[in-house]
Amino acid sequence: MANHDIHLTVRKGTVHALCGENGAGKSTLMKILYGMQKPDEGTIKLDGEQVSLHSPADAIARGIGMVHQHFMLADNLTVLENVVLGAEKLYGIGNKARAKIKEISDAYGLGVRPDVLVEDLGVADRQRVEILKVLYRGARTLILDEPTAVLVPQEVDALFDNLRELKSEGLTVIFISHKLGEVLSVADDITVIRRGTTVGTAVPSETTPKQLAELMVGEELPSPETRESTVTDVPMLTVEGLRLSATDSDGAVRTVLDGIEFTIHKGEVLGLAGVEGNGQAELVEAIMGMRDPDAGTITLDGAEITHLATRKRREGGIGYIPEDRHRHGLLLEAPLWENRILGHVTEAPNSKGGLLDNKAARADTERIVREYDVRTPGIEVTAASLSGGNQQKLIVGREMSHHPKLLIAAHPTRGVDVGAQAQIWDQIREARREGLAVLLISADLDELIGLSDTLRVMFRGRLVADADPATITPEELGSAMTGAASGHLEHHEEGTPPGADEGEGKNSPESEPESSPKAEKDQKNSPRNSPKNSPKREKKSSKNQKNSGKREGGDEK
Amino acid sequence: MKKIDKNKLILGLAAPVLAIVAAFIITSAIIGATGKDPFHAYQVMVDFGSKADSQVWIINKATPYYLSALAVAVGFRMNLFNIGVDGQYRIAAFFAAVVGGYFTLGPVAIPVMIIVAMVVGAIWAGIAGLLKTTRGVSEVISTIMLNSIGASLIGYFLQDGRLAKKEGNLIHTPYLPGSAHFFEFPTQTKPIYGFVVIAVIAGVAYWFLLGRTRFGFDLRTVGQSESAAQASGVSVKRMVITSMLISGAMAGLVGMPTLLGVSYNYGTDFPTGIGFTGIAIALLGRNHPIGMALGALLWGFLDRTGTQLEFEGYAQEIVGVIQGVIILCVVIAYELVRRYGLKIQQRKVGEELAAQASKSDKAEAAA
Numbered sequence: 001m002a003n004h005d006i007h008l009t010v011r012k013g014t015v016h017a018l019c020g021e022n023g024a025g026k027s028t029l030m031k032i033l034y035g036m037q038k039p040d041e042g043t044i045k046l047d048g049e050q051v052s053l054h055s056p057a058d059a060i061a062r063g064i065g066m067v068h069q070h071f072m073l074a075d076n077l078t079v080l081e082n083v084v085l086g087a088e089k090l091y092g093i094g095n096k097a098r099a100k101i102k103e104i105s106d107a108y109g110l111g112v113r114p115d116v117l118v119e120d121l122g123v124a125d126r127q128r129v130e131i132l133k134v135l136y137r138g139a140r141t142l143i144l145d146e147p148t149a150v151l152v153p154q155e156v157d158a159l160f161d162n163l164r165e166l167k168s169e170g171l172t173v174i175f176i177s178h179k180l181g182e183v184l185s186v187a188d189d190i191t192v193i194r195r196g197t198t199v200g201t202a203v204p205s206e207t208t209p210k211q212l213a214e215l216m217v218g219e220e221l222p223s224p225e226t227r228e229s230t231v232t233d234v235p236m237l238t239v240e241g242l243r244l245s246a247t248d249s250d251g252a253v254r255t256v257l258d259g260i261e262f263t264i265h266k267g268e269v270l271g272l273a274g275v276e277g278n279g280q281a282e283l284v285e286a287i288m289g290m291r292d293p294d295a296g297t298i299t300l301d302g303a304e305i306t307h308l309a310t311r312k313r314r315e316g317g318i319g320y321i322p323e324d325r326h327r328h329g330l331l332l333e334a335p336l337w338e339n340r341i342l343g344h345v346t347e348a349p350n351s352k353g354g355l356l357d358n359k360a361a362r363a364d365t366e367r368i369v370r371e372y373d374v375r376t377p378g379i380e381v382t383a384a385s386l387s388g389g390n391q392q393k394l395i396v397g398r399e400m401s402h403h404p405k406l407l408i409a410a411h412p413t414r415g416v417d418v419g420a421q422a423q424i425w426d427q428i429r430e431a432r433r434e435g436l437a438v439l440l441i442s443a444d445l446d447e448l449i450g451l452s453d454t455l456r457v458m459f460r461g462r463l464v465a466d467a468d469p470a471t472i473t474p475e476e477l478g479s480a481m482t483g484a485a486s487g488h489l490e491h492h493e494e495g496t497p498p499g500a501d502e503g504e505g506k507n508s509p510e511s512e513p514e515s516s517p518k519a520e521k522d523q524k525n526s527p528r529n530s531p532k533n534s535p536k537r538e539k540k541s542s543k544n545q546k547n548s549g550k551r552e553g554g555d556e557k
Numbered sequence: 558m559k560k561i562d563k564n565k566l567i568l569g570l571a572a573p574v575l576a577i578v579a580a581f582i583i584t585s586a587i588i589g590a591t592g593k594d595p596f597h598a599y600q601v602m603v604d605f606g607s608k609a610d611s612q613v614w615i616i617n618k619a620t621p622y623y624l625s626a627l628a629v630a631v632g633f634r635m636n637l638f639n640i641g642v643d644g645q646y647r648i649a650a651f652f653a654a655v656v657g658g659y660f661t662l663g664p665v666a667i668p669v670m671i672i673v674a675m676v677v678g679a680i681w682a683g684i685a686g687l688l689k690t691t692r693g694v695s696e697v698i699s700t701i702m703l704n705s706i707g708a709s710l711i712g713y714f715l716q717d718g719r720l721a722k723k724e725g726n727l728i729h730t731p732y733l734p735g736s737a738h739f740f741e742f743p744t745q746t747k748p749i750y751g752f753v754v755i756a757v758i759a760g761v762a763y764w765f766l767l768g769r770t771r772f773g774f775d776l777r778t779v780g781q782s783e784s785a786a787q788a789s790g791v792s793v794k795r796m797v798i799t800s801m802l803i804s805g806a807m808a809g810l811v812g813m814p815t816l817l818g819v820s821y822n823y824g825t826d827f828p829t830g831i832g833f834t835g836i837a838i839a840l841l842g843r844n845h846p847i848g849m850a851l852g853a854l855l856w857g858f859l860d861r862t863g864t865q866l867e868f869e870g871y872a873q874e875i876v877g878v879i880q881g882v883i884i885l886c887v888v889i890a891y892e893l894v895r896r897y898g899l900k901i902q903q904r905k906v907g908e909e910l911a912a913q914a915s916k917s918d919k920a921e922a923a924a
Contacts, residue, residue, distance in 0.1 A: 028907075290787055311790030320788065328788035331781045333899075342778060343789035345771045354771050377909035385903040 003028050005197045006042070010141075010189070015163055015173045017187035019180065019216055020417075025196035026176050030143050033174070034066045035059040046141075065139030067130045069146045075119040082118055083133050090137070104135050108165045124155040131162065141172040148182055160186045178216070178417055180209040192216055213418050230267035231453050235299075236437035237264045237287070237406050242296035244286050256282045257461045260296065264406065264454075269428070269438040271452030271469065273445065275481050279461035280441050281323060284410055287439070288320055289313045301405050314343060319404030321395055321412045323441070325388075329395045332384040336376065337365040339383045340398050347402055364401065372397035373423060389420030396424055400431060407431065410441045425451065445474035459483045568898045573848075576890035580883045587878055593871055601869050602862035610746035615857035617749060620756045620814045621646075621828075623853035625835025627763050628678075628807035630844040632696075634767060635780035635800050639682060641700025642808040643832025644707035649678035650812025651711045651730070654823035655720050657816075658731035666737035667817065671755075674809035681707060682805025686798040696801070704832075715825065729824025739817035752814035759810060764846040766803075776800055808832065837880065841887050856880070 003025045010016040020026045031037040033044065035053030043050050046062055053059045056066070073082050083101055084093045091097040098114050105112040110128045118126060127147060134142055144163075148156045163173050163186055177183050183190060183204070190202040192215045200215050242260035245253050257279050264270045274280050285291040287298060289310035298306045305313055314320070320343070322328035330339050341350045341361050349360035365379045372393045376386055383391055392412070399407065409428065413421040428451060432438060442448045448455065449469045457465040457480040465480040467489035479485045588595035605611055625642055632639035639645075653674035656662075662669050685703060688694040717723040721730050741748035767773035778786040779796050787793050811831055816823060838856055842849030863876030 288788065289790075309790065309792065310787070311792075314790050322788055327782065327784040329785065331778060331785055334781060338774075341774060342785065345774050345778075345789070351771050351774075356769055356771060356774055358769075375910050377906055381902055381906055382899065384899065385906040 003032070003039075003196045006193070007198050008191055010172055010174060012047075012172050013167055013170045014188040015167055015175055015186055017175045017177060017183040017190045018193060019176075019178060019183055019190060019212065020193035025193055027145060028196075029193065030066065030145055030174070030176060033059070034064060034143060060137050060139065063138060063140035064143065065134030065137060065141070066143040067127070067134060067145065067147060071126050071130055073118045073126055073129060076117065078115050078117055079112060079121075079129050079132075080114040082129060083114070083136050087137050100136065101132065104132055108135070108162060108169065110162060124151055124158065127151070127159065128162065139171075141174065142166065143174045143176070145176050146178075147175065148177060148179060156182060180212045180216075184209060184212065216418060229453060230433050230435075232266040232268070232435070234266040235263045236266050236268075236301055237439070238297075238299040239263075239287070240297050240299075242283075242286060242293050242298065244282055244291060244293045246282065246291070255461060257286065257293070260463055262456060262463065264437040264439060266405075266435040266437055267432055268454060269432055269440050269452045271448040271455045272439065272441045272458055273448055273455060273477050273481055274441075274458035276443060278458050278481075280410070280458055282461075283458070284320075284323070284408055284439075284441065287313075287408060288318065311346065315346060317403075317405035319399035319402065319407040321392075321399060321407070321409040323410035323414070325391055325395055330383045330391060333382050335382060336369070336374075336379040336386075336394060337362045339394065340365040340368060340379075342398075344398065344402055368394065368397035368401060372400075372427075387417075389416040392416050393420055393423065396427055400427060404431075404436065407436055407438045408441075409438060411443060412440070413442075413444065413447060445477055449474065449477070457481055457486075457489075459486075465489050568894055568901075572843075572891045572894040573887070575894065576883065576886040579890065580879070580886040583882050583886070584875075584879045587882075588871070588875060591872060591875075598866055598869070598871055598875070601865055602858075605865040606858050606862045609744070611861050613744055613747050613749055615854060615861050616753060617747075617814070617818075618857035618860055619850075619853040620750055620753045621811050621831050622834055622838055622856050623756050623850055624759060624807065624814075625811045625831045626838035626842060626849040626853060627759055627835075627846075628804050628811065629832075629835045629839040630842075630849060631763070631767075631776075631800055631804040631807060633780075633839055633844050635776045635796065636783075637797065637800060637804070638697045639685070639700055639801065639804045639808075640697055640836065641682065641685060641703050641707075641832070642804070642811065642835050643830060644700070644704030645678040645681045645805050645808035646811035646832060647827065647829065648681050648707040648711060649674040649809035650816050650827065651715070651823045652677045653809075653813070654730040654733070654816055655714075657733045657737045658822065659720075661734070663736055666734065667739060670733075670737060670817070671810070671813060674813055675806040676809070678807070678809025679802040679805040682801045682808065683798060686801030689801075690794040690797050696797075711823075715823070721824075727824050727826060729820075729822040729826075731822065733817070733821045737817065738821065739814075741818065750814045750818040752818055755810065755813070759807065760846040760850060763807075772799075811835070837884050840884055843887075843891060855883075 006025075006029055008018075008029070018026055018029070028037065032039050033053070035055045035058045038054070044053065045051070046064075051058075051062060053062070053064075059066070074085070077085070080098055080101060081093075084091070084097050091100045101112065101114045104110070105114075108131075110132055112125070112128055112132050118129065121129065131142065131144075147159060151159060160182075163175070166173055167188075175183070175187060184207065185204075187204050190204060190207070190212065191198055192200045192202065192212070194216060202212060202215065239260055239262050242257055243255065244257040245255045247253050260283060262270065272280055272283075282291060286293050289305070289308055289312075292307060296306070297304055300313070300316060300318065303316065305316065308316070320329075326332060329342075331342055334342075337358070338361075341356070344350055345356070349357060349364050351357055362379060368374065369376060369379060374386070374390050374393045374397065376390060383394070386394070392415075396412070407428070412424050412428070416424065425447075428438060428440075438451075440448065440451055449472060452469045455467040455469050455472065455477070456463045457467070457477065459465075459481065460483070464483065464486040465488070467477060467480070472489055476485070476489055480489055585595040588598055606615070625646065628642045628645070629639055653670040656673045657666055657670045681703060682700070685694075685696045685699040688699045689696050714720040715728055715730070717728060721728045740751035742751060742753075765773075767777060775786065775791045776796060776799075778789060778791055779793055779800075783793055786796070812823075812827070815828060820827065834856060838849055838852040841852035841855070859876050859880055863873060866875060867873040
């Protein structure tokens with residue numbers, strides 16, 4: 001990923017957000033700042049002094065620390081052991097280190113307990129350990145790579161409180177994200193990167209998510225709204241009395257789905273809201289045939305499929321956009337055209353009789369790449385080398401190419417940049433016009449409300465509430481997701497709903513997920529309150545960087 | 558597009574070349590350390606290995622090695638470690654020898670024996686597959702234990718008065734009738750086993766099955782990602798059993814060149830350990846049908862020339878050392894090249910996209 005003509009100035013004691021689509025070059029830039037990659041051109045200045053960073057160790061020595069998107073923690077060690085690992089020389093590995101951890105934790109309100117095993121911690125706590133690890137090594141500038149991608153809204157709020165804490169202690173935070181609502185609520189300054197170069201800066205108080213998104217994508221931004229109804233009265237998928245139990249890791253048998261009943265008609269998008277871990281994944285797997293239900297029936301287009309094999313269901317017209325595309329949707333080390341065959345090996349054009357038709361599959365992959373705007377130099381590259389958005393576009397293209405009757409879309413735009421997001425929405429809408437039935441599961445309540453014709457809320461393995469997407473607000477939906485409300489949700493007109501949820505702003509406030517790891521501290525100030533601009537400081541540190549990654553000829557070999 | 562293909566080819570060749578060069582350097586150092594001249598050793602090996610009778614010997618030796626490697630590779634391709642090819646081929650050969658020795662089969666003797674061997678091999682491997690899918694027993698454990706069980710079973714039956722006869726110091730199953738002797742390719746020296754034809758057919762079948770059929774795609778899918786395979790509609794359990802059966806059936810062929818071409822009986826001196834050699838060759842050939850063929854020939858060459866080194870005053874173990882070093886080098890070199898390749902590719906994809914982007918950016922910049 002080439003970066004070129006990057007200009008970035010970060011003031012000391014601020015939270016500086018770096019936005020851009022997936023694949024825009026944010027991560028490359030961060031790797032350069034953290035010494036993991038060397039720039040071909042340009043300079044980096046730290047506190048006015050020009051530095052060259054050759055390795056992360058260099059960066060750490062100069063007070064730059066990085067919290068990676070994927071945590072780098074050893075599960076079977078305690079928090080203390082994880083923190084001191086590799087930094088044993090600083091404060092030893094015993095009580096001195098423990099005291100130091102306590103001190104840092106208290107100073108920034110991180111609430112880290114040094115003696116618990118990391119494997120017992122939730123995602124949010126792990127992230128705090130990562131932050132503490134960086135602070136322990138003396139970082140004054142923190143780089144956080146997509147820190148909110150793994151968090152639920154409440155945890156995001158807590159994280160932002162932590163960041164404000166850090167800021168008020170004079171630390172500098174560089175915050176990478178493509179979630180614009182979050183960026184606007186926490187950042188003091190925003191720099192937007194597009195296609196490897198900085199395209200603009202913004203002041204959060206004067207910017208709307210829409211403007212920011214347009215800056216990121218470089219074009220007008222569509223919204224997930226679909227209002228003209230295409231719902232017919234022909235049932236496509238009917239689920240009746242579905243019950244499923246599963247054995248959890250302790251060997252106990254739990255009922256994960258109970259009494260599930262719903263019907264999706266042709267041309268209807270049924271949105272399923274719910275805090276993750278309340279049975280949505282299991283429901284999808286039961287419909288896909290990856291889990292065998294204990295009771296109930298599943299009917300697709302008039303044919304019962306309750307106990308049919310997954311392959312038969314796929315052939316019968318179920319398209320599947322899995323929640324975790326790396327685990328369930330792709331062969332990462334296989335070329336794109338083999339990924340095009342995946343899941344549809346028995347169908348044209350991938351095979352004839354029992355034999356693969358590699359030529360036709362390749363040709364059809366070219367078509368998908370073209371029609372679905374998968375940005376790739378070719379179809380022989382591995383799926384792993386594409387960015388998340390492009391991987392997802394390939395999956396959507398593949399599933400749509402077999403003209404499904406029912407599309408199961410689990411978090412179809414998760415980890416996908418805004419540009420690809422809009423395209424995926426368009427495709428779902430278009431297919432719906434042609435009579436597709438869609439089961440949509442999403443943590444993005446705006447997406448859910450915007451795309452769905454019908455909304456159901458899942459809580460602890462049951463469908464507890466339903467709502468009309470035309471009137472419901474994310475807040476009202478959120479309260480049902482926590483089990484606080486059930487039955488038919490009516491929109492109450494009492495004052496104006498808090499916060500304007502446009503574009504990317506996607507927090508479901510006030511929801512209290514029981515199953516998800518929670519921060520011990522309460523979150524009083526929501527990041528949704530208008531972004532505070534902390535008083536400007538006199539001392540300024542600046543990083544200025546130019547870096548040209550245009551290589552001669554482009555090809556290495 | 559063409560560019561990437563070329564890169565792929567270069568990367569594909571880089572690994573074995575790197576491995577061989579590294580193995581060459583390391584073994585030279587080892588031979589040097591024993592106080593001998595490594596280059597003289599190579600000279601001896603090349604001279605002796607290229608003699609006509611050596612070539613015949615190498616091909617005959619490589620045939621069962623290759624079949625064994627194929628059997629192992631079927632498992633490897635779906636992430637199953639069938640370490641029990643050794644037991645499977647021995648028990649398969651034993652029962653084939655019993656069937657051929659005791660029944661008068663006339664002209665169908667050879668096909669019947671081959672089928673018996675494949676079925677017995679498949680059953681023996683299938684037990685491990687069944688244990689894995691029903692009880693979650695790792696196939697590594699079950700297949701290696703089945704090796705011992707197989708050996709004991711053969712030991713029980715291979716006694717005078719049970720299924721075998723005594724001839725001097727040797728105990729073996731009755732000699733096969735002439736109709737059960739496989740054809741040979743006569744050469745100026747010794748003949749080449751006709752079974753080499755079967756080995757080639759097996760290699761082509763392996764390539765076709767895995768690379769060109771739906772079944773093969775499913776099998777490879779399971780090997781690359783079990784979760785993705787399941788979501789795509791492959792029954793992983795059924796695939797485990799099926800591939801173990803195929804692997805075992807292939808293993809059943811391993812003993813056939815010896816049984817039908819040389820010994821004409823199964824005795825206490827029937828060769829053992831070919832199953833383990835197969836693992837090494839499958840690794841060396843990266844599960845590729847041609848790669849494994851080259852690997853099998855290289856192994857045969859090393860086996861052949863190792864004996865000659867002994868006459869020249871080199872330690873006989875040196876060949877074992879060379880073989881070990883080659884495997885290590887190959888495994889390491891392939892992993893390095895694979896990672897490097899992925900990295901290059903990712904960078905390349907990024908670059909090409911950036912190039913595309915900067916073109917369209919220029920258009921935008923005007924606005």
